[in-house]
Amino acid sequence: MLARIQKKLSPVEAMTRSHRLRWWELLPWVAGIACYFLFPPYLALGSQIFIMVLFALSLDLILGYAGIITLGHAAFFGVGAYAAGILSVQGWHEPITGLIFAGAAAGAVGLVSGLIILRTTGLTLLMLTLAIVFMLEEAANKAGWLTGGADGLQGMQIDEIFGVFRFDMFGHTAYWYCLAVLFVAWIFVRVLVHSPFGRSLTGIRENVVRMHAIGTPVRRRLVTAYTISAILAGIAGGLLAQTTQFVGLNVLSFQRSGGVLIMLIFGGVGRLYGAFVGAPAYMIAEDELAKTDPVYWFFWLGLLLVLVVMFARGGILGLLDEALRLVKRGRR
Amino acid sequence: MEGLLSTIISILFHGTAYAMILYIVSVGLSVTMGLMGFANLAHGVFAMAGGYVTVTLMNSYGVPFALSLAAACIVVALASIVLERMLYARLYSAGELEQVLFTIGLIFMATAAAKFAWGPLPQRMTVPEIFHQEFHFGAVTFPAYRAFILVSGFAIVIALWLAIERTNFGARIRAAVDNRRMAQSLGINTGQLFTLTFALGSGLAALGGGLGAEILAINPGYAFEHLVYFLIVVAVGGLGSIRGPFFAALLLGISDFACKYLIPEFGAFFIYVATFALLLWRPAGLFGRA
Amino acid sequence: MSAVLETRGLNKSFGALRVAQDINFALGAGARHALIGPNGAGKTTFINLITGRLKPSAGHVLLAGEDVTSLSQEARVKRGIGRTFQINQLFKGLSVLENVTMAIGEREGVAGDMFRVAGSHRRVVEEAYALLERLRIADDALRTLKELPYGRQRLVEIAIALGLRPKVLLLDEPAAGVPSTESAIILDIIDQLPRDIAVLIIEHDMDLVFRFARRITVLVQGSILVEGAPAEIAADARVREVYLGERHHV
Numbered sequence: 043m044l045a046r047i048q049k050k051l052s053p054v055e056a057m058t059r060s061h062r063l064r065w066w067e068l069l070p071w072v073a074g075i076a077c078y079f080l081f082p083p084y085l086a087l088g089s090q091i092f093i094m095v096l097f098a099l100s101l102d103l104i105l106g107y108a109g110i111i112t113l114g115h116a117a118f119f120g121v122g123a124y125a126a127g128i129l130s131v132q133g134w135h136e137p138i139t140g141l142i143f144a145g146a147a148a149g150a151v152g153l154v155s156g157l158i159i160l161r162t163t164g165l166t167l168l169m170l171t172l173a174i175v176f177m178l179e180e181a182a183n184k185a186g187w188l189t190g191g192a193d194g195l196q197g198m199q200i201d202e203i204f205g206v207f208r209f210d211m212f213g214h215t216a217y218w219y220c221l222a223v224l225f226v227a228w229i230f231v232r233v234l235v236h237s238p239f240g241r242s243l244t245g246i247r248e249n250v251v252r253m254h255a256i257g258t259p260v261r262r263r264l265v266t267a268y269t270i271s272a273i274l275a276g277i278a279g280g281l282l283a284q285t286t287q288f289v290g291l292n293v294l295s296f297q298r299s300g301g302v303l304i305m306l307i308f309g310g311v312g313r314l315y316g317a318f319v320g321a322p323a324y325m326i327a328e329d330e331l332a333k334t335d336p337v338y339w340f341f342w343l344g345l346l347l348v349l350v351v352m353f354a355r356g357g358i359l360g361l362l363d364e365a366l367r368l369v370k371r372g373r374r
Numbered sequence: 375m376e377g378l379l380s381t382i383i384s385i386l387f388h389g390t391a392y393a394m395i396l397y398i399v400s401v402g403l404s405v406t407m408g409l410m411g412f413a414n415l416a417h418g419v420f421a422m423a424g425g426y427v428t429v430t431l432m433n434s435y436g437v438p439f440a441l442s443l444a445a446a447c448i449v450v451a452l453a454s455i456v457l458e459r460m461l462y463a464r465l466y467s468a469g470e471l472e473q474v475l476f477t478i479g480l481i482f483m484a485t486a487a488a489k490f491a492w493g494p495l496p497q498r499m500t501v502p503e504i505f506h507q508e509f510h511f512g513a514v515t516f517p518a519y520r521a522f523i524l525v526s527g528f529a530i531v532i533a534l535w536l537a538i539e540r541t542n543f544g545a546r547i548r549a550a551v552d553n554r555r556m557a558q559s560l561g562i563n564t565g566q567l568f569t570l571t572f573a574l575g576s577g578l579a580a581l582g583g584g585l586g587a588e589i590l591a592i593n594p595g596y597a598f599e600h601l602v603y604f605l606i607v608v609a610v611g612g613l614g615s616i617r618g619p620f621f622a623a624l625l626l627g628i629s630d631f632a633c634k635y636l637i638p639e640f641g642a643f644f645i646y647v648a649t650f651a652l653l654l655w656r657p658a659g660l661f662g663r664a
Numbered sequence: 665m666s667a668v669l670e671t672r673g674l675n676k677s678f679g680a681l682r683v684a685q686d687i688n689f690a691l692g693a694g695a696r697h698a699l700i701g702p703n704g705a706g707k708t709t710f711i712n713l714i715t716g717r718l719k720p721s722a723g724h725v726l727l728a729g730e731d732v733t734s735l736s737q738e739a740r741v742k743r744g745i746g747r748t749f750q751i752n753q754l755f756k757g758l759s760v761l762e763n764v765t766m767a768i769g770e771r772e773g774v775a776g777d778m779f780r781v782a783g784s785h786r787r788v789v790e791e792a793y794a795l796l797e798r799l800r801i802a803d804d805a806l807r808t809l810k811e812l813p814y815g816r817q818r819l820v821e822i823a824i825a826l827g828l829r830p831k832v833l834l835l836d837e838p839a840a841g842v843p844s845t846e847s848a849i850i851l852d853i854i855d856q857l858p859r860d861i862a863v864l865i866i867e868h869d870m871d872l873v874f875r876f877a878r879r880i881t882v883l884v885q886g887s888i889l890v891e892g893a894p895a896e897i898a899a900d901a902r903v904r905e906v907y908l909g910e911r912h913h914v
Contacts, residue, residue: 053761053805054789061780111471158654164470165413166657169609170650172602177646184639238769238785239778245766248755255715255753256767256828257741258775296602300478307475337486344482351476352464 061236070318074221085213087329091322092220093281096227098306098317100274103231105303106312107240108267109247110160113299114171115275117155117178118148120294122276127195127289128188135201141223141280148276149269156268160261172296179294194290198283209285216285223281227274234270235314243267247312304343307350310359319358380513385632391520393627394527395586399600400607400619401534402575408551408614410568412462413470416477417579418597418604419484423450424580425592426488429497439502443584447577454576458569466568481597489594499587523585530578531620538616547571551614606649612662621660666729668693668862669745669832674713674723676886683709684720685887691832695862698877700870702906706886707866708750711834715747716740727832741770746830750837750866752821756810760801763809763820764792767827795823800849815846822850833857835865839872851875874898882906 077088097119104110125147126140134140159170182189189195202208207215234240246253246260253260283289292298301324309320332339354361403417427446431437437445465473505519538544550557550564558564583592590600606626611618626645633644652660667690676684683706691697699707712718714725716737724733727743735743755763768788769775777784796802799819804812809820818838825833838854839847854876857863867873873880873894880897882889890900897903 053802054786054793056806057759057761057765057789058782058786105471111474113474162653162657165407165609165613166653168413168470168474169605170653172605173646173650173653176602177643177650180641180643180646184641184643233780234778237778237780238775241762241766242769242775244758245755248757249753251749252753252755252824253766254717254737255741255747255749256824257738257770259738263776296598303475304478311471337489340482341486341490344479344484344486347479347482348461348476351468351472351479352461355468355472 067315070315071225074224078217082212085217087325089213089216089220089285090282091325092217092224093278093285094302094305094321094325095317096220096224096281097275097278097302098309098321099227099231099314100271100278101302101306102311102314102317103234103243103274104267104271105306106316107235107247108243108264110264110268111168112171113168113296113303114173114175115271115302116294116296116298117171117175118152118272118275119279119282119298119302120175120178120182121151122148122279123283123289123293124182124189124195124279125276126280126283127198130198130200130284130287131195135199137200137203137219137284140200140284141277144280144283145273145277148279149273152272152276153265153269156265156272160264160268175294175296175299179291179296182291182294190289192291194288195283196288198287198289200284200287209287213285220281220285223277227277231274232314239263239266244312304347306357307347308357310357313359316357316359323358376513383511383514385635386628387514387516387524388520389628389631390527390624391523392589392631393623394523395582395589396603396607396627397527397620397623398530398582398585399579400582400604400611400623401531401616402578403604404608404611404613404615404619405547405551406568406572406575407608408612409547409571410466412466413473414462414477415474415601415605416480416484416597417575418601419481420450420454420576420579421583421586421590421600421604422484422488422592422596423453424583425499425587425590425596426492426497426583427580428584429499429587429592430492432500433498443581446584447580450580451573451577455569455573458572462572463565463568481601484597485594488596492594494594496591496593497587499592501588519588523589526585531616534616543570603645606645608659610649610652610659612659615659615661618659618661666693667691667726668695668728669714669864670726670729671714672724672726674710674725675721676709676713676718677721683886684713684723685885687723687883687886687888689881689888691862691864693831693862694859695864696876696878697862697864698873698880699864699866699883700868700873700880701883701889704885705883707883708836709886710883711747711836711864711866714834715745741828741830744831745834746825746828746832747834748821748825748836748838750840752814752817754809754817754820754824756808758809759806760796760809760812760820761789761792761805764795764823764827765789767824768792768795771828792823792827795827799823799853813843815842818842819846819849822853826853831861833861833863835863837866837868839867839869 074092078085081088101115105112122144126144129140129143155174159167162170183191185191200209203215203219209215242253242258242263245258246263250260279293282293305320305324306316307320308323309316309318328339331342350357356363399418399421403414406412406414424446427449428442431442431445432439465476501519505522507518509516509518509521538547546557546562546567549560550562550567554564590596607619607623610626611620611622626648629648630642630645634641656662669691671687671689674684674687675682687710699710701707709718713720716732716735720733724731726732727740727745730743732740732743755766765788766775768791772784772788774781774784774788793802793805796805799822801816801819801823804816809817812820822838825835835854839850842850851872854863854865865873865876877894879892880894881891882897882903884906889902889906890897
C-alpha cells in the first residue's frame with residue numbers, strides 16, 4: 043500500500059492498525075457517484091467499467107495476492123454470464139437471485155478446477171488454465187441449443203430490481219446496480235485482503251517453501267482463494283449479461299482473459315486499487331481509440347504493455363508511489 | 375473395410391503433415407523455454423514473419439520457393455537476434471508474469487503491423503510446380519507438397535537430435551538446460567548461447583511458417599490463433615526437449631485432425647481435454663524433467 | 665527414553681545416487697544433538713526427509729511414536745516440527761514483524777481466518793514482538809526484511825522457527841555466514857532453549873558443536889558413520905580421518 047505514516051506508534055500498534063480506512067480509499071466511490079451527474083450520455087460505458095473493475099478485482103485476488111498466474115480467468119466470467127443468461131431465458135427473471143446463481147455456478151467451476159489444477163505451478167498451470175477456457179469456449183460454441191452458439195444468447199429478460207427499479211434504455215438503473223454490486227464486492231475483498239487469510243496468500247506468493255515449513259495448508263488456501271475469485275468473476279459476468287441482456291461467445295475468449303490481465307497490470311497488481319485505476323483507464327482509452335482505428339489501438343496497446351513491463355512494473359499506482367517518494371525526499 | 379483403411383491412412387497422412395508444421399515451429403520454443411526459462415508467447419510471431427517474407431518474395435518478386443524460404447529464415451533469425459539482445463535479455467531475471475505480458479504486447483504490435491503492411495486477408499501461397507502432383511495408393515491421394523512437409527519434418531527432427539546429441543554446441547545447450555549456473559562456472563558463455571539458440575529457434579519457426587503456409591494460413595492473427603497449439607505442443611512435450619514436442623505434435627496433431635474430421639460436433643474440444651489430461655498425468659511433459 | 669523423533673531404515677535415492685542409506689536415528693525429549701559430516705554427506709537431505717519436504721524411497725519417520733512418513737509438511741509442523749533452512753527462507757517483501765506473525769498465526773490456527781478478529785490478532789502480534797525483543801531485533805520490527813543485513817535476517821529465520829513452539833527443532837547451520845554479534849545472540853538463544861525441546865543442529869563449526877551437543881552423529885555419504893558422546897567422537901580415529909582430510913583442503 044502507499045507509505046504508512048508512522049505517528050510515533052509502537053510497532054504493534056502500527057501493525058494492528060494497518061487496515062484502517064484511509065481517506066483516499068473513498069475516492070473511487072465519490073468519483074462513481076459524481077460521474078452519474080457529470081457524464082449522463084456515458085452511463086452505459088460507466089456500467090461496463092464497473093463490471094470490468096469487479097472482474098479485475100477478482101483477478102487481483104489470485105494473481106496479485108496469491109501469485110497464481112492465469113490466462114483463463116475469463117472462464118469464470120463467461121460461466122457467470124451464461125448462467126445468468128440461461129437462467130433468464132429459461133424463465134427466472136429476478137436479477138439479484140440471478141446474480142447469486144451466476145456467482146455460484148462460476149464458483150463451482152472454480153472449486154472443481156482449482157482442486158484439480160492447483161497442484162501444478164508455472165507453465166503447466168498456465169497451460170491448464172488456458173486449456174480450461176478454450177474447452178469452455180468450444181463447449182459454449184457447440185452447445186447452441188443452450189447457449190445460442192456463435193450467434194449468442196438472446197431473449198433475455200430481466201425484471202425490476204426489488205420490484206421497483208426497471209432496467210431502462212438509458213442505463214440509469216444499470217449504472218447504480220453495477221456500482222452497488224461493486225461496492226459490496228469491494229467491502230468483502232478489502233476485509234479479506236486485510237485478514238490473516240489474505241496475509242497468508244501474500245506469504246504463499248512471497249515464499250511458498252517457508253509457508254509449508256510453518257504449517258500452512260497451502261493448497262487449501264489457494265483453492266479457497268481461487269474459488270472466491272471465481273465467484274466474484276462470475277458475478278461480474280452475470281452483471282454483464284443482465285445489463286446488456288445478451289451473452290456472446292467473447293465472454294469466454296482468451297482475449298477476454300488477456301484484456302482483464304492487461305487492465306490489472308496497467309493499474310498495478312496486488313494492491314487492491316489497481317483494478318479501480320487500470321480498468322477505467324483501459325476502457326476509456328479503448329472506447330476513444332479503437333473507434334477511430336482498431337489497428338492503431340492494437341499497436342499502441344502492445345507498445346504500452348511492453349513499456350509498462352520494462353519500466354513501470356507496478357503500473358499507474360506504482361508510478362504514483364514513486365512520485366510520492368520523490369516528493370517526500372524533496373521535502374527533506 | 376477398404377474405405378475405412380483409406381480413411382485411416384488419409385487421416386494419418388494429413389494429420390502428420392499438420393503435426394510436422396506444428397513441430398517445426400514449436401521445437402525452437404521448447405529449447406529456448408527450457409534453456410532460458412523464458413515464457414515466450416510471441417514465438418508464433420517469428421513463424422508468421424517467416425510466412426509473410428516467404429510469400430511476399432514468391433508472389434511479389436518471383437523469387438523461387440527454396441530461396442524465399444531460406445531468405446525468410448535468415449531474415450527472421452537476424453531480426454530475432456536484435457530483439458533478443460535489445461529487449462528479451464532485460465527480462466530474463468523478471469518474473470513469469472512480466473514475461474507473459476511482455477510477449478503478449480509483442481504479439482499485439484506484430485499483429486497490428488502485419489495488418490497494416492499486408493491487410494487483413496490470408497496470404498495465398500502457390501506451391502512450386504514440382505509439387506503439383508499427387509501420389510496414389512489405392513483409394514488414397516497424397517498431395518506431393520504434403521509428402522514433402524512430412525519428409526522435411528522427420529529430417530529436421532533427426533538433424534536436430536543429432537546436432538544436440540553429437541555436437542559441441544548441442545552439448546553446451548544440454549548442459550545449460552540442465553543446470554545453468556553449473557554451465558556458467560564451466561566457462562560456457564550462456565549469454566552467447568542464449569542468443570544463438572534463440573536465433574536458431576526463430577529461424578526454425580520461420581521455416582515452419584513458410585513451409586506450412588498452406589496448412590496454417592498466413593494472416594495477421596496468426597500468432598494469436600495458433601499460440602495455444604504451439605504452447606500445448608511444448609508443454610505436453612516437455613520444456614527443453616527435442617523429441618518431446620515431436621511426439622506431442624504427432625499425438626495431438628493427428629488426433630486433433632482426426633477428431634475434427636470424424637466428429638466435427640466436438641471439433642477442437644478433444645485437443646484441450648487431451649492436453650488437460652496429459653499435463654495432469656505428467657506435469658513436466660512427456661519428456662520433461664520433473 | 666521414548667524417542668520424540670525417530671527414523672527407521674530411512675533411504676532415499678535419486679536414480680542411481682543414494683543420498684540416504686538405512687538411517688536409523690532417534691532423538692529423545694530434551695536432546696541436544698549435533699549432526700556433522702563432510703559436505704555432500706546428506707545432512708540437509710536428512711532434514712528434508714524428516715520434515716517431509718522429500719519423500720523417502722524406503723523407511724519410516726516417527727514423531728512421538730506416530731508414523732508420519734506419509735504426512736505432508738504442514739501436518740508434521742502441526743505435530744511439533746520446526747526448522748530453519750541453510751539459506752534463509754523468509755518473506756523478503758514483508759516486515760520483520762509480519763514475518764514472525766505469519767508463523768505464530770499459523771501455530772495459533774488463526775491464519776486462515778477470513779475476518780480479522782482484533783483481539784486474537786493483537787495477541788499474535790504482541791507475541792511476535794516479544795520474540796523479536798528476545799532476539800534483540802525489535803528495533804527492526806517494521807523494516808522490510810530485504811533491507812536487513814544477512815546476519816539479522818538469520819535471526820528472523822530463527823525467530824520464525826521458535827515462534828512455532830516446536831517440540832523438535834531442526835537447525836540447519838544456524839550461525840553459518842553470520843557476523844559475530846549476531847552469532848553470539850544465536851548461541852545464547854540455543855543455550856536458553858526450553859529443556860523439553862529436542863534440538864538437532866547441523867553444524868560445521870566444531871567449537872559450537874562441542875559447546876552445545878550432548879550427543880553427536882556423524883553422517884558420511886548418506887549413512888551414519890558413528891554416533892556417541894562428544895568425547896568419544898573427538899577420539900574416534902575414523903572421524904578424525906574424515907575431518908582431517910577435510911581440514912587440510914580448507
